Amino acid sequence: MAYSEKVMDHFANPRNVGEIPDADGVGEVGNPKCGDIMRMYIKVDGDVITDVKFKTFGCGAAIATSSMATELIKGKKIEDALKLTNKAVMEALDGLPPVKVHCSVLAEQAIKSAVADYYKKKGIDPAPIVGDIPECESCACEL
Amino acid sequence: MGRFVYADNAATTPVSKAVLEAMEPFYTQYYGNPSSLYSVGRAAKKPLELAREKVAQCLGAKPNEIYFTSGGSEGDNWAIKGVAHEQSKKGKKHIITSKFEHHAVLHSCEALEREGFEVTYLDVHENGLVRPEELEAAIREDTALVTIMYANNEIGTIQPIPEIGAICKKHGVIFHTDAVQAVGHVHINVKEQNIDILSLSAHKFHGPKGIGAIYIRSGIRCPNLIDGGAQERGRRAGTENVASIVGMSVALEEACKNIDANAQRLSKMRDRLIDGLLKIERSRVNGDRVKRLPGNVNMCFEGIEGESLLLSLDLQGICVSSGSACTSGSLDPSHVLLAIGLPHEIAHGSLRITLSDQNTEEDIDYILEVLPPIIERLRSMSPLWEEIVKGQKKFA
Amino acid sequence: MGRFVYADNAATTPVSKAVLEAMEPFYTQYYGNPSSLYSVGRAAKKPLELAREKVAQCLGAKPNEIYFTSGGSEGDNWAIKGVAHEQSKKGKKHIITSKFEHHAVLHSCEALEREGFEVTYLDVHENGLVRPEELEAAIREDTALVTIMYANNEIGTIQPIPEIGAICKKHGVIFHTDAVQAVGHVHINVKEQNIDILSLSAHKFHGPKGIGAIYIRSGIRCPNLIDGGAQERGRRAGTENVASIVGMSVALEEACKNIDANAQRLSKMRDRLIDGLLKIERSRVNGDRVKRLPGNVNMCFEGIEGESLLLSLDLQGICVSSGSACTSGSLDPSHVLLAIGLPHEIAHGSLRITLSDQNTEEDIDYILEVLPPIIERLRSMSPLWEEIVKGQKKFA
Ligand SMILES: Cc1ncc(COP(=O)(O)O)c(C=O)c1O
Ligand SMILES: Cc1ncc(COP(=O)(O)O)c(C=O)c1O
């Protein structure tokens, strides 16, 4: 199992680490089985995500995908951020080892749950907008 | 990158210069098949038998009790499956082992369970040690084999082997020990310690990978795992890997000659490292602090995930390992750490540093300098650490 | 001593310079455990997978169908015992093999017979070839496995593998071939030839001893011989012998690149040698003269005992063998020569000369110069020869 240079770069110098004290939306996802936790904070202006920060407890891939995901949605419209899939995050990182695919699912989940939280805070039902938050397939199947 | 420190010697060790030099002639000059009668064959046969004598001597065994294998895994499989199948002819289908054996042992036992054998997995308790009285209590009429590792590969705890040997002898049960982590590092005498079968692997003491040996006390029946030619007195087929066998014997001789000096030096370094790292808040040592291999440090840091810790250390030129699930690609953290009672979240943050005689005090200084800030950085990114500090999450 | 001629390449081959050079860095620099995440581990992982790709390519297989082993014997045991045990779950307990397989195959089959399997040993006839129609006739409802060697290690005959593969496919029976003597010497394509499992060993094509590989077609169930760690995708445990694996892949690539050129050159040398030696009275070639390995010469000289012949040749600097390396030391003549119908007395006088690409025309000249007078001298000392000449003793 080897990580790409991009993964190592985002692991060693993660972008957007930290928290936003007055965040408009906060999403925390985690997997009790492998014990990883990812928390994402977003700041929203109109329909644009103006700032985003994360905190992650997890492996190199988990940290790198968090970092890459925040880069990919920062300054983007909410609707575009919701379209971001774990595959896109992986591609942006020049791929992940097969056993690490599930870590990138966490990043997709974290964004969606932060956006859901944003709508909830505004009193809007997030379900029709955010849609299903994907389950990590790896949690079910054997690696 | 300031410095390069290889400190994962329980995973594998670099081949020493003397070993490599001893191997080379068997690639270039004495390449003959040692079973051949002519000159280049005979030239390979003698060193092969000399190597057997050296290995035997280091274990307190007789040369004709030593068989060369392709490593520790083969030895474990051969011993466990072989003895089990032989004993089952007498109706003995019960095996005793521990919960934290190497997978070569555990998976061999599981394969036997699928064939109808029954296996007792002894507890290793919080300190990582099997209790002889619990072992004795587990022995039954139909116990075919006791297999307990000499020293654990993750937390380095050294089992009470002489006591276990004596108990097995008393009850007439065959005793195998996976001594892969112990050979060359602690004193072993198979006769005095009543060991019937012992497996070892060269690459854990500066020998090459892919070669090992097994000691089978003469008289113990253990059918072949690999049938075929008449090599190894008909008990392990395959053209002998002469270069590696000679390399292994040179490495083992060197290691055994220096056991006391190395143990003294390494355990001092180990203790200094442990004491230094214990200054990090919410850290703990895994496994008994005294009954452990001289070079083994195994610790957990709350709020830290093992893989990101070891990748960060790698970026600073330090090679270590982690029993974290994330490193292995499996979802469960190390079965060893779970066996000593650590909860999942803590087992996730384990760090194993294993020293060899090639490490120096400067290496320890460097690790002590580099590691604490990495822990701090990772904790500052960790949502878990926040909760731990706020007391929302309680750990052991 | 005039000259040194190593001509026992079926027993083992010298490691080539390129191979040794490819291996060295894995002892000195990239010594890390390839399963490790850090730099020195990763540096070992990539070459390991590259080696797998090379081996796969040489066999026409996919990389994920290749598993590294400790050699040909391990591969044969794994394939035969594994498939047999798996198939026996469906009640299939019959195996078809030939009378002159390598002992790694024969003794694996015998071990299975002791467990209750039934084995059909096909005749190989006077020319040393299995007849496909006899094989097809032997297949039964409960046939679990057909295992027929690609080329024989003593007399070098090449079996009709594509025909056998097609028959096995037609009947849905798993087909394993011990290709230890063939790989790197003749063209093999496991897909086109319908081979399900194939074992090979590096030291037969200028790779190191103690390393080999097995091809298992994806989808074929063949339970592990060596259980343990997750190496080789969980199918063959043990820390990978990276140096030897890389060495093997370099050797195999080199051999496969030159198969045609080597075959052409060697078979010319072989035929000149055979023709020259046939001039000795009462001599004969063993095995088909055409369907044989390019470098294999196997002959019998009446009235001559093999060991004294090879010792005499050794005194002249020529390394050859009589029977096979692993049978020497036993009193029975080669089971291979008996299988092709030779009487004991003649089988005792066999000589195997096996050439590699490192041999030259001058080597052939030298053998042709040295051998006849040795035969003459030995015959002049032999009471048997006297009787033969007087016609008191009749041979085939
Ligand atoms: C046909 C054949 N099969 C199997 C083997 C065994 O290979 P190894 O000695 O590498 O185990 C050999 C050679 O020794 C052989 O010639
Ligand atoms: C305790 C123990 N047993 C067995 C093994 C397996 O040895 P090898 O990798 O040489 O097969 C190892 C190391 O990998 C080990 O640490």
Ligand code: FES
């Ligand atoms: S997120 Fe870790 S297993 Fe699915």
Ligand code: FES
């Ligand atoms: S976070 Fe556990 S494997 Fe990626």
